[in-house]
Amino acid sequence: MTRPRPQAGFTLVEILIAMGILVLGVGSILGLLSFGAALQRTAESRNDVALAAAAVIADLRDGAFPIETDGSVGAPSSAVFEREVPGHPRLKAHVEMRENPSLRGEYAVEIAIGWQERGKQRAEIFRTILQREVPFSRRVDAELERAKKR
Numbered sequence: 001m002t003r004p005r006p007q008a009g010f011t012l013v014e015i016l017i018a019m020g021i022l023v024l025g026v027g028s029i030l031g032l033l034s035f036g037a038a039l040q041r042t043a044e045s046r047n048d049v050a051l052a053a054a055a056v057i058a059d060l061r062d063g064a065f066p067i068e069t070d071g072s073v074g075a076p077s078s079a080v081f082e083r084e085v086p087g088h089p090r091l092k093a094h095v096e097m098r099e100n101p102s103l104r105g106e107y108a109v110e111i112a113i114g115w116q117e118r119g120k121q122r123a124e125i126f127r128t129i130l131q132r133e134v135p136f137s138r139r140v141d142a143e144l145e146r147a148k149k150r
Contacts, residue, residue, distance in 0.1 A: 046124070049113045052085040053126040056093045056111050059086070064097070065132050067142045073134050075099075076107070091115050097130070105132040 010018075066074040076097055085091040092114050100106040107130045114123040134142075 045115065045117060045122075048088060049091065049115065049124045050126075052088045052091045052093070052113050053111055053124070055086055055088075056083075056095065056113075057109070057126075057128055057130075060095070060097075060109065060130060062135055062138070064130065065134055067134055067138065071139075071142070071146075073132050075132070085113065106130075107132065 064076045066077060068074045079097045080095070082092060082094050085093050094112040094114065096110045097107045100108060109128050109130050111126045111128075112123050113126070114121060116122070
């Protein structure tokens with residue numbers, strides 16, 4: 001007598017369980033991908049803000065202090081101001097400069113860079129110290145202008 005041969009293949013229950021496991025795995029992977037994309041956008045925003053702060057600091061070093069008519073370096077024209085950030089149209093900078101009372105010519109600078117992200121207002125604060133000085137190139141330009149007027 002020959003034994004009946006078992007049917008080859010999978011039952012409907014086994015297929016449904018395998019599909020459920022597959023859907024769960026793919027759903028988890030898609031969730032991780034969207035989370036990773038959100039983290040990347042946040043990192044790019046923070047990088048843009050750090051670059052913008054560096055640009056604002058460079059601008060302040062270059063132009064915050066005027067050259068007086070006698071060639072000396074004057075105090076900043078404004079201690080608190082808002083400005084656009086060059087090269088970053090969606091960012092705004094709020095700058096506050098305070099002179100150190102115990103060390104004349106040294107300014108504590110606080111720069112708050114603000115932006116809109118996912119419907120919320122965000123801000124990052126950067127602090128640095130600036131000396132009351134004018135870059136050499138600006139001094140040379142001022143001397144040339146004074147020489148032309150004579």
